[in-house]
Amino acid sequence: MKTSTKSLDWGLTTQRLLAVAALLAIWQVIIWSGTLPSMTPGVAALASSIGASLASATFWSALAQTMTAAVSGWLIAVAVGTVLGLLIGSVRALDRSTSILIDFGRSFPVLALMPVVIMLLGATAQMETVVVALSCLWPVLVQTIYGARRMESAVVDTVRIFQIPALLRFRRVLLPSATPFIATGIRISASISILVAVGVEVLSQTPGIGRQITLAQQAQRWDSAFAYLFFAGLVGWSIASLLNFAEGRILKWNRQNND
Amino acid sequence: MAIQAAPEDVQVATKPLLQVQGLTMSYGFGDSENKILNDLNLDVNDGEFVSIVGPSGVGKTTLLRCLSGLIQPRSGTVSVGGEVINGPHRDLAVVFQDYSRSLMPWMTTLENVAFPLQGRGVGKKERNETAEKNLAAVGLAGQGHKYPWEMSGGMQQRVAIARALAYNAKVLLMDEPFASVDAQTRFDLEDLVIDLQATLGVTIILVTHDIDEALYLADKVIVLAEKPATVVDVIETGFGDHRDQVETKADPRFADARARILHRLRDH
Amino acid sequence: MTDTALRSAPKPGTGTRARRPEAERVRSRPAQVALNVLQRAWLIVVVFAIWWIASADSTNVFIPSLESILTSLGRDLFNGVIAEGAAYSLGNLAAGLLIAVAVGIIGGLILGETKRLREIVDPVIHFFRSVPQAALVPLIIGAFGIGQGPKIYTIAFACMWPVLLNTIDGVLGVEPTIRKFSRVYRIPRGLHFRKVVLPAALPQIVAGVRVALPIGITVMVVSELFAANKGLGFYILNSSATFMVPETWAGALLVGVIGYILSLLFVVLERRILSWYFKSGAK
Ligand SMILES: Nc1ncnc2c1ncn2[C@@H]1O[C@H](COP(=O)(O)OP(=O)(O)OP(=O)(O)O)[C@@H](O)[C@H]1O
Ligand SMILES: [Mg+2]
Secondary structure (H helix, E strand, O other), X not given: OOOOOOOOOHHHHHHHHHHHHHHHHHHHHHHHHOOOOOOOOOHHHHHHHHHHHHOOHHXXXXXXXXXXXXXXXXXXXXXXXXXXXXXXXXXXXXXXXXXXXXXXXXXXXXXXXXHHHHHHHOOOHHXXXXXXXXXXXXXXXXXXXXXXXXXXXXXXXXXXXXXXXXXXXXXXXXXXXXXXXXXXXXXXXXXXXXXXXXXXXXXXXXXXXHHHXXXXXXXXXXXXXXXXXXXXXXXXXXXXXXHHHHHHHHOHHHHOXXX | OOOOOOHHHHHHHOOOOEEEEEEEEEEOOHHHOEEEEEEEEEEEOOOOEEEEEOOOOOOHHHHHHHHOOOOOOOEEEEEEOOEEOOOOOOOEEEEOOOHHHHOOOOOOHHHHHHHHHHHOOOOHHHHHHXXXXXXXXXXXXXXXXXXXXXXXXXXXXXXXXXXXXXXXXXXXXXXXXXXXXXXXXHHHHHHHHHHHHHHHOOEEEEEEOOHHHHHHHOOEEEEEEOOOEEXXXXXXOOOOOOOOOOHHHHOHHHHHHHHHHHHHHHHO | OOOOOOOOOOOOOOOOOOOOOOOOOOOOOHHHHHHHHHHHHHHHHHHHHXXXXXXXXXXXOOOOOHHHHHHHHHHHHHXXXXXXXXXXXXXXXXXXXXXXXXXXXXXXXXXXXXXXXXXXXXXXXXXXXXXXXXXXXXXXXXXXXXXXXXXXXXXXXXXXHHHHHHHHHHHHOOOHHHHHHHHHOOOOHHHHHHHHHHHHHHHHHHHHHHHHHHHHHHHXXXXXXXXXXXXXXXXXXXXXXXXXXXXXXXXXXXXXXXXXXXXXXXXXXXXXXXXXXXXXOOO
């Protein structure tokens, strides 16, 4: 299903660049036509403020703050979600008992809790991490449970026949067999982590990219607001690509195994 | 292997290694109860090669799962070395029908073969040596670094056999082990199993729906039929230790036995 | 660059319940059903009981007792304060989702059917999809104000990407034989889209909407928490700003419950729309 052309296709690259150029041109035309509110920046203003951001310490520290909170929350979620998920998914009674709670948790928009969380923890980086972790937990948990549940019945039989002890089974059978699903959960939660971190910053004015966007907008510096937005997208995109790539490398056994 | 005596005599001489008594098995309860096995009795001696043959869906896999302790029969017992089993047992190893799924794709071939030993707490060096030795025994020397999915179906099945051998159980249970490989590979694997049994002296119970295979491999063929399944015939093949895909299958006794089994299956 | 690295949500069926091979449906007596419900529900009851007891005489002003939370929730539910907000919020959500689904499906069908175009815009799509949706909120509200329109458009923009990507995936997954059939019988283009490609891609599309729904709810709440004069988010924000702590909790809890109910409703809807898919046992 996923084919990749390894050799660089120059025609395609050019066309892609042209597509981006066309998009920018349309943007500029819209700006000139005056359909958008007057403060929206044109292409030139955008480009220069993207450049300016790269040289600004504020930008880099905001980026670092956002990334720290996003990554640490994400890591916590991955660790907790994987262990809990394997446990729940492999113990039937636990699976049943927790199913409603987990369905509830996963459909809970954690950002709605922001005012409550701010009351409890204050508008701090630590609070941001907690909210990110809470949001990222669900995809990891749900995917892991699913992965642990659907362990191949032939593998289950094999493990029983050879009387593999519990800990070894957990480490060498359950965990690897659920890894493709865990990986999906990890990938989904990575993009959620950035989204939530920025969301928290927008809502609580915790330092970071989200706060910078709000500040820039309030200061009528729309060009820098857009530049920050651009970088936020770039970071999200890089993380997604990176994880995609890593997943392909680490799970090379799984590619052969796709039915 | 060479025990050719009638079952009654054997029982007097030595106690059978694996004994099935009054085994009954159903799926479901109450109105939806589906009785599969009815009052099966079966003796397998140490070093014997027994085939269980029967039409598709008769309950062969169910029987093998009872023998291996993976499922509990509704009544009756399975005992190994005089000990009634109530779950997987140290002396029983299984080669599954679905070999490609029973090998773990995230482990190399060597790790797969060594895994049961790891489960038993054998040290890394020793278990790798044993695994390597058993891979060599099934003709896969030096292939341990490959992943199962890098191998052909026949090779994968050899790995599954090596894994069961490495576990060093007294009884090897095999469920249609060669059902999904091509004819030539199948003959090779059959001969491999005969050789292994001759050299290692392991007891083998092999389930198949292929009458020729059952006859060619076994010292004793047990025919299952009817619904619920019962033993409708037991045939001592008497071909001795030497088997050959062409010669043995051309043996008049082979044709007779095959006709007898076919009749049995048709009558029921 | 990859041709179609358009990763998307799993098809329905995956991620929900896995099949249990052995002896699951042995007995279906009322007792069995009751036992089943009990097995699934006890933990919820325990959690709430613990919360209730532990918070009963809380001295922390920010952690009100569950009793007071539920009391204020009940009161505001019945006096219409919440109902009005919920109607506004959910209306926005529905409108935003509708736009997202329409644009996503049409765009996805076009991109899925034209390989070259898809390859060209692939990086652009992935970039836009990666923009953290919440970051748009201050910009859109700053530019267009706190009215209903900007909120709907933000939701639509955020929800569009999963629908679009999944539609593309679904179109690419259409059986080549079915496609050939359509070509051989010279099915007109419009009909081909409506009767062949769309139904075949529907399971994936629905899966995309399933992903979009919680994103939509999140964006809805965030946009209201950021700045609004109506809606559920406004209820929460307003309560917290006026130090009505139980109400703040109640609002957050209610949004969670609404999210849960919507996801349940969606499963029901999914079963209806895709009944042929589930019946055919496709995996
Ligand atoms: N887990 C199960 N639950 C309910 N019924 C089952 C189950 N497993 C098998 N059966 C039924 O028991 C009967 C015997 O199945 P079994 O798999 O033992 O047959 P088999 O002889 O191994 O067939 P085959 O040659 O096709 O492998 C079949 O009718 C099957 O439908
Ligand atoms: Mg079978």
